[in-house]
Amino acid sequence: MALRIGVIGTGMIGTDHIRRITQVLSGAEIAAVTDANLDLAKQVAQDLPDTEVFGDGHDLIGSGQVDAVLVTSWGPTHEEFVLAAIASGKPVFCEKPLATTAEACRRIIAAEVSAGCRFVQVGFMRRYDAAYRQLKAVIDSGVIGAPLMYYSAHRNPDVPSTYTSEMAVVDTAVHDFDVARWLLGEELGAIRVLPAKQNSLGGGLKDPLLMVVETESGVLVNVETSVNIRYGYDIRGEVVGESGAVALADRNQVDLRHAGLRSGGVPADWRERFAVAFDTEFQEWIDTIASGSEPVGPSSWDGYAATVVCDAGVRSLATSERVPIVLGDKPALYRN
């Protein structure tokens, strides 16, 4: 039987995940939807077979027609829905952020620890990207020796007028922080955020930013965010080890040679760059949950760690000073 998913939040990414679950992936169906804008939820349900519209996320979570919950509502609402799903004993996939404060993330961790098992997976899709997976396989194989430095560039052509300088840390670099923790297999210990000379195309934003992050063992992670760079959505990453280096390659389908130049494409946005990663992320989650297992992807601890790093990054953005990242003890539930 297909896994019956209830979706809370049918905005931009909620509808994109509904599309992939119903049109690209296998093993799941959309049993229920809700949104603060009920008309929007009804409109989304119209195009789906047998999808019930609920007036509220809590009613959806409590429904006997829902086996698993997908939270794609606005960030500040995530905590209440994730906690309600855990209380109902239902697996929950929560788009990032897990919650917007470290205290809220700790409450989610406490609920899972008290239940004695994992219910939550957080939407850090880079871990499902084929190129990042190969990068990690090379690091783990030991061929470049112990990692010493990691360069991570996150470049957007432009951002909406509602985007703030803090969002470069919290909404953009958060993916670089998570993937750095995952690639290097250790926690981040301190962060310093340095604004570069301001991009005049950025409407007053502190852009670009260079974030110098230290891992607990002393690996230096340099995260660049450039969110008005115009030429495309470009994700770059290179790990320098003791005896070698490994980088994400450019991913062109074709190699154009013309008028004395050789060129290839750059993705237009994050949807294009990570479309397959999102598909893989959801197919693996569906297969795991449908088999009755606990989720194995990014955990509540990973969501908590990302929020704590972002908090420290926002504090450093205000002063450019080095801010320590303090996570506290990791519960045994998340140690493997």
Ligand code: NAP
């Ligand atoms: P969005 O387009 O604004 O959609 C969010 C939807 O949730 C809106 O329709 C909103 O309704 C609704 N909503 C708000 N509060 C609700 C509540 N209490 N109950 C039910 N629905 C509620 O935002 P989005 O861009 O899809 O982002 C949603 C989440 O996904 C965010 O946390 C974002 O950070 C994350 N995201 C992750 C990635 C990634 O790369 N992994 C990419 C994009 C987004 P109203 O508009 O009426 O308030």
